Amino acid sequence: MQLLSIKDTIKFMSIRRFSMAFSLILILGAFGSFFTKGLNWGLDFTGGSLIEVSFDNSANLKQIRGVMEQQGFGDATVQNFGSSRDVLIRLAPTKSKDDGQKVDAKMVGNQIMTALIAMDESATMRRIEFVGPSVGDELREQGGLAMLTALICILIYVALRFEWRFALGSVTALAHDVIITLGLFSILGIEFDLTVLAAVLAVIGYSLNDTIVVSDRIRENFRKMRDMTSEETIDLSLTQTLNRTMVTSITTALVLVALLLMGGELIKGFAIALLFGVVIGTYSSIYVASSIALSLGVSREDLMPTEVEKEGADQDPMMP
Amino acid sequence: MVVMVLVIGGLYSAPNLYGEDPAIQVSGLRGAEVNALVLDSVVAKLDEAKIEYKKSELSADRILVRLKNEDDQLKAKEAIGDSLGDSYVVALNLAPATPAWLEAFGAGPLKLGLDLRGGVHFLMEVDMGEAMNKQFEQMVQDFRSDLREEKIRYRGIKRVAGKDTVRIQLRNEEDLSPARRFLTNRYGQGYSIVEESGDDPALLVALTEEKVREIRSYAVDQNITIIRNRVNELGVAEPLVQRQGQDRIVVQLPGVQDTARAKEILGATATLEFKLVDSKGDLGAALNGRVPPRSKLYEKSKVGPVLLEKRVILTGDHIVDASSSFDEYGMPQVNISLDSKGGNKMSAMTKDNVGNQMAVVFIEYKKTDQKDKNGKFRLKKIEEVISVATIQSRLGRNFRITGSGSQAEAHNLALLLRAGALIAPIQIVEERTVGPSLGQENIDAGLSAVLLGFALVLVFMLFYYKKFGLVANIALAANLVLIIGVMSMIPGATLTLPGIAGIVLTVGMAVDANVLIFERIREELKDNRSPQQAIHHGYDSAFSTIADANITTFIAAIILFAIGTGPVKGFAITLAIGIATSMFTAIVGTRAIVNATWGGKRIDKLSI
Numbered sequence: 001m002q003l004l005s006i007k008d009t010i011k012f013m014s015i016r017r018f019s020m021a022f023s024l025i026l027i028l029g030a031f032g033s034f035f036t037k038g039l040n041w042g043l044d045f046t047g048g049s050l051i052e053v054s055f056d057n058s059a060n061l062k063q064i065r066g067v068m069e070q071q072g073f074g075d076a077t078v079q080n081f082g083s084s085r086d087v088l089i090r091l092a093p094t095k096s097k098d099d100g101q102k103v104d105a106k107m108v109g110n111q112i113m114t115a116l117i118a119m120d121e122s123a124t125m126r127r128i129e130f131v132g133p134s135v136g137d138e139l140r141e142q143g144g145l146a147m148l149t150a151l152i153c154i155l156i157y158v159a160l161r162f163e164w165r166f167a168l169g170s171v172t173a174l175a176h177d178v179i180i181t182l183g184l185f186s187i188l189g190i191e192f193d194l195t196v197l198a199a200v201l202a203v204i205g206y207s208l209n210d211t212i213v214v215s216d217r218i219r220e221n222f223r224k225m226r227d228m229t230s231e232e233t234i235d236l237s238l239t240q241t242l243n244r245t246m247v248t249s250i251t252t253a254l255v256l257v258a259l260l261l262m263g264g265e266l267i268k269g270f271a272i273a274l275l276f277g278v279v280i281g282t283y284s285s286i287y288v289a290s291s292i293a294l295s296l297g298v299s300r301e302d303l304m305p306t307e308v309e310k311e312g313a314d315q316d317p318m319m320p
Numbered sequence: 321m322v323v324m325v326l327v328i329g330g331l332y333s334a335p336n337l338y339g340e341d342p343a344i345q346v347s348g349l350r351g352a353e354v355n356a357l358v359l360d361s362v363v364a365k366l367d368e369a370k371i372e373y374k375k376s377e378l379s380a381d382r383i384l385v386r387l388k389n390e391d392d393q394l395k396a397k398e399a400i401g402d403s404l405g406d407s408y409v410v411a412l413n414l415a416p417a418t419p420a421w422l423e424a425f426g427a428g429p430l431k432l433g434l435d436l437r438g439g440v441h442f443l444m445e446v447d448m449g450e451a452m453n454k455q456f457e458q459m460v461q462d463f464r465s466d467l468r469e470e471k472i473r474y475r476g477i478k479r480v481a482g483k484d485t486v487r488i489q490l491r492n493e494e495d496l497s498p499a500r501r502f503l504t505n506r507y508g509q510g511y512s513i514v515e516e517s518g519d520d521p522a523l524l525v526a527l528t529e530e531k532v533r534e535i536r537s538y539a540v541d542q543n544i545t546i547i548r549n550r551v552n553e554l555g556v557a558e559p560l561v562q563r564q565g566q567d568r569i570v571v572q573l574p575g576v577q578d579t580a581r582a583k584e585i586l587g588a589t590a591t592l593e594f595k596l597v598d599s600k601g602d603l604g605a606a607l608n609g610r611v612p613p614r615s616k617l618y619e620k621s622k623v624g625p626v627l628l629e630k631r632v633i634l635t636g637d638h639i640v641d642a643s644s645s646f647d648e649y650g651m652p653q654v655n656i657s658l659d660s661k662g663g664n665k666m667s668a669m670t671k672d673n674v675g676n677q678m679a680v681v682f683i684e685y686k687k688t689d690q691k692d693k694n695g696k697f698r699l700k701k702i703e704e705v706i707s708v709a710t711i712q713s714r715l716g717r718n719f720r721i722t723g724s725g726s727q728a729e730a731h732n733l734a735l736l737l738r739a740g741a742l743i744a745p746i747q748i749v750e751e752r753t754v755g756p757s758l759g760q761e762n763i764d765a766g767l768s769a770v771l772l773g774f775a776l777v778l779v780f781m782l783f784y785y786k787k788f789g790l791v792a793n794i795a796l797a798a799n800l801v802l803i804i805g806v807m808s809m810i811p812g813a814t815l816t817l818p819g820i821a822g823i824v825l826t827v828g829m830a831v832d833a834n835v836l837i838f839e840r841i842r843e844e845l846k847d848n849r850s851p852q853q854a855i856h857h858g859y860d861s862a863f864s865t866i867a868d869a870n871i872t873t874f875i876a877a878i879i880l881f882a883i884g885t886g887p888v889k890g891f892a893i894t895l896a897i898g899i900a901t902s903m904f905t906a907i908v909g910t911r912a913i914v915n916a917t918w919g920g921k922r923i924d925k926l927s928i
Contacts, residue, residue: 052758109753110583126758132749135443139885146883150876157872194884195818198891201880202825205873205895209829212872213836216865244839248832251780255773255828259821262772264765266435270821 012238012286013231013294019287023176030183039186042193043129045143047093047136049108050129056122058084067119071112082265086126093133143197150204151175162215169293170211173284177207181277185269196269203277206252210245210285217241218290222300230299234290242286249282322912325904326798329805335418335429336804341374342393343415344400345557346383346408354383358408362400369399386415412575413557430808433816433890434752436766438759439574440582443750444543446567450745451539452484452532458640458659459486459525465660466506472499480524484532488523496521510534536567543746544569545732550586569746575756583748592636592737594666595628597677597708603627618681621705628679628705633669638662642737644730652730653722654707656737663717670715680707680721680737707733766820773824774800777831785838787927791913792834795905799830802901803894813897816890826898832869833906837862838928851926855918859911866907874899 043050053059061078064087068076073091081088091108109128116123131139151171159167181203185192217237225233253275260271346362348354359378362385366373373396374386387393393412401410416429434441456479463477463486475489490499496515500523503513510531514524527535544561547569551559560572576582598615606617606627619625641657658666670678682704709721721733754762777796781789803823807813841858849857877899880892918926 054757109751124755124757125753126755128751128753130748130751132445132747134445135749142883142885146879146888149883150879153875153879154872157875161868194887195821195891198818198880198884198888199821201876201888202822202891202895205876206829208872208876209832209869212869213865216868220861240843241839243842244832244835247784247835247839248829251777251831251835252825252828254776254780255824258773258776259769259824262765262769263821263824264762266762266817267765267769267821270818274825 009232009236009239010242012235013291014235016287016291016294020291023284023288026180026183027176030179030186033183033186037186037189039182039192040189041140042191042196043090043131043136044194045136045140045192047131047133049091049093050127051089051109051112052081052086052126052128053089053113053116053123054086054126055120055124056085059087061087063119064089064116067115068112071115073108073112093131093136139194143194146197146201147178147204150201154204154208158212158215162219163298165293165296165298166215166218166289168296169289169291170208170215170285172292173211173281173289174204174207176284176288177203177277177280180280181273184276185273190269190272193269195267196273199270199273200277202274203281206274206278207281207284210248210281211289213244214238214241214285214290215293218293226300230294230297233300234294238286238290245282245285249278252278322909326801326909329798329802329901331422331425331805332427332809333801333805335416335422335427336808338417338419338429340414340429341386341417342390343387343413344385344393344396345411345413345415346385346400346404347381347411348408354378354381354408358404359383361403365399365403366396369395371396371399384413384415386417409552411557414575428808430804431814432763433814433819434572434574434759435754435817435887436759436763436815437574438754438756439572440576441750441752442571442573442583442586442748443564444547444569444571444586444746445749446536446539446543446569447745447747448536448539448567451535455527455535456484456486461659462640463488463503463525466503467499469660470499470502472502474499485524485526488525490521490523493517493521496523499523540567540569547571547586568749592639593632593681593683594634595630595632595679595681596669596673597679598627598629599676601627618679618703618705620703621708623705623708626679626705626708628681633678634658634662634665636737638665639737642734644727644734646727647720647722651722652727653720654730654734654737655718655720658717660717666715666717666719670711670713673711674713675711677708677710679705679709680733682706762817766817770800770820770824770827773827777827781831781834785834785928787917788834788838788841788914791910791917792831792838792906794913795834795909796827796830798909799898799902799905800827802905803898806897806901807894813893814890815894816887818887818891819894822891822894823898826895826902829873830898830902830906833862833866833902834910836866837907837910841926841928845926845928851918851923854926855914859907863907866903870899870903 059080061080065076065078068074068078068089075092077090079088080086089112109130113123113125113128151174154174155167155171158170178200181200182192184190185196190196214237217240218234221228221233221237221240222230225236228236256271256275256278259267260275263271346354346358356378359376362383363376366385371392372388373392374388376383376385385396387396397410397412404410418428460477460479464474467474467477467488472495473491475491477486477488479485480487488499490496496517500513500515503511503523503525510528512526512528514526516522516524540563544563548561551561551571551573556573556576558574560570562570564570571586573582598612601612601615602610603625606612606615607625611617611627614630615627616630617625617627638658638661639656640659640662642654644652644654647653683702707721774796778793781792781796783789785792800823803826807815837858840862841854844854844857845851874896877892877896880888881896884892
């Protein structure tokens with residue numbers, strides 16, 4: 001069985017101006033949302049406290065808000081989490097100046113639990129998280145740093161292994177995926193926490209995987225097809241790898257759907273980020289990475305000198 | 321080779337199938353030993369309480385009693401805890417029910433992260449600014465009394481605002497070099513002293529970088545020691561107290577639900593008191609309740625019960641420094657420096673008591689459950705004698721305690737002694753508590769996600785690549801076993817919820833290598849090659865692509881691991897392991913199966 005049975009080469013590159021414009025619109029949209037809405041940073045990055053409580057029956061949010069106000073946490077957000085019996089309470093980081101208040105900030109979770117149990121005996125603590133503001137800032141810095149380091153290391157590896165035009169093409173594609181995925185989180189207002197950050201970094205890994213496979217085929221075809229133009233070679237390579245690209249995307253998407261459905265609330269953001277990243281990563285490895293390499297003027301000659309050490313050497317020079 | 325790797329992987333992942341027994345763990349506190357006698361009394365107590373147990377084991381430092389269910393576990397803890405008293409910690413634990421023959425290989429089940437097991441994670445930060453402030457306050461005080469003693473007149477001594485330097489303003493220039501020589505002799509290394517002559521003669525004393533590093537590192541070590549001691553009191557089966565970075569301490573208490581209590585105990589304040597041993601009092605009589613009015617009986621002690629005078633010679637806030645080293649006979653000793661006030665007190669008290677014994681009492685204030693009239697928690701004073709030594713001569717500002725046991729004990733004593741004085745305040749900067757129900761739910765959710773994802777991919781591959789799909793599926797299953805096996809083998813690896821997500825993702829991506837190979841084979845077949853040639857070419861030409869693609873993802877995983885913390889690290893570990901194992905199973909593993917099935921035969925058609 002074959003997903004797509006393609007006889008002729010698909011002219012992917014002929015619409016590259018259109019696809020570039022499409023990508024640009026998406027990126028501009030993402031940036032627009034960053035500036036107007038911003039990202040919904042999770043507790044990991046903002047600092048603050050979070051308490052997840054479950055009750056035997058549907059939780060009375062109004063009553064809980066009342067209890068919170070009584071305890072002096074009028075600014076707390078109280079909402080359902082996953083089901084009507086589970087409640088998530090968030091508190092902004094306490095702006096503490098003197099020592100007395102600092103102690104309070106970390107005892108808040110216990111204080112609230114005691115008050116909630118007094119209100120309804122069935123209240124049970126599921127999790128309490130407290131992140132100090134300084135830790136939040138650090139995590140954000142670390143996260144950004146991790147993303148940049150990953151991109152730079154990959155840039156170097158691809159440049160060494162292939163050619164700088166491919167490296168630039170694939171890293172641009174990665175940045176494209178990251179920006180658009182973050183844009184989606186911004187537009188939908190989904191909380192961005194540490195696990196989502198891990199997912200975004202995994203998107204980098206995944207999308208790269210795709211791009212490398214395509215670039216590898218382009219390099220191979222450049223060596224084999226001596227009388228084709230660059231554009232034709234890239235189109236041919238993309239067509240040849242299209243089946244593989246689709247199959248892998250499908251299997252990955254399948255497990256991610258499983259994760260989204262079964263993995264529970266805590267992993268939802270992670271699954272959404274990756275699922276979207278897989279879709280956008282598949283698109284970018286076809287349109288963005290190759291178009292940029294082509295626009296930068298990649299040609300057969302650029303890839304020839306390294307031929308001796310590559311695996312293409314032991315292959316037939318011409319297809320029958 | 322393929323078979324061997326799989327057998328080893330299978331062997332090490334097997335313990336995960338056996339689950340865990342609820343158990344009670346008994347370990348000694350502060351030198352108390354667990355031995356066969358303790359084991360006997362534990363077993364006797366269980367028999368008496370009619371609690372059935374599966375097995376009791378005695379190992380080097382703990383007793384483990386496996387029980388039938390969790391109800392028994394709680395009952396047993398109460399029974400044993402009441403009978404053993406304060407010197408032992410009785411904790412609830414889950415003991416892996418790994419069969420002995422597997423344990424012989426060193427195999428054990430995966431360690432679960434706190435998000436799956438339930439428990440508390442604290443990140444604490446030592447307030448270095450405050451630690452340095454205290455250090456400088458101390459320096460200023462010391463310089464004052466030192467110079468007064470030396471009769472060097474000064475106009476003022478204070479810390480230069482905002483800088484790590486103390487400025488000593490002298491009256492006249494001639495005093496500069498004697499003062500400098502005197503201070504250099506007295507304090508030696510770690511301080512850099514600069515003369516500033518002119519109208520306003522002064523000495524600038526700064527700490528060397530090395531000394532600053534030492535102070536910081538000491539502040540963290542000291543806190544770690546104190547936290548370890550307190551964690552032991554909590555009765556947690558497998559606590560983790562670890563330094564993180566320059567000034568942070570991670571505390572993980574699996575299974576602890578009562579975070580309020582944990583925080584109170586960890587945050588208790590400690591002080592020290594030096595007291596004389598009441599040598600005239602009758603210890604035997606005191607133990608029977610006849611304590612002399614001037615004295616107090618301390619039963620909680622490192623050296624057995626001891627009778628101490630009520631009068632306090634000195635409190636811990638006079639201790640400037642305490643460190644461990646070796647005496648002239650190579651025995652460990654603890655060196656103590658007091659501030660000048662403390663030195664005077666010590667000297668006055670010890671003058672008349674040469675030959676008598678002096679004890680150090682470690683005092684902690686802990687919150688109790690009772691509240692006082694104002695709604696504040698009552699504090700409970702817990703006192704423990706941590707050292708008793710004979711006064712050999714009149715003591716001054718600097719003295720030492722010898723005969724305090726091993727080097728490790730001397731080191732510990734030094735850290736505890738410093739606890740009375742320069743302890744740097746500590747603050748919780750991050751807390752994550754996961755309730756037991758959520759932990760179990762996370763495990764269930766993760767497991768079902770892995771299974772569903774796995775099943776979906778299996779069906780798809782079988783449908784799409786037929787017999788070759790079956791081969792890929794076998795490789796995928798082997799890959800899962802290998803990931804779990806490798807994770808169980810690595811001592812530091814813990815499985816977390818994001819880690820499970822990493823496994824799920826690996827399942828999806830692991831088939832990629834096979835997809836690449838199979839698509840190649842299909843292409844080769846389309847080009848009218850013979851099936852054997854197609855298989856051969858397919859594997860060969862796909863290899864470099866697979867390697868490139870995986871190495872780049874691996875780079876991303878390594879960076880995640882290096883830079884990330886907590887959940888990100890857990891994800892990175894499984895991702896990296898998954899990439900390595902999937903490369904193996906998808907290339908080497910499937911090749912072996914393919915060769916065994918189709919190799920060496922003439923075939924006209926491939927089921928691909």
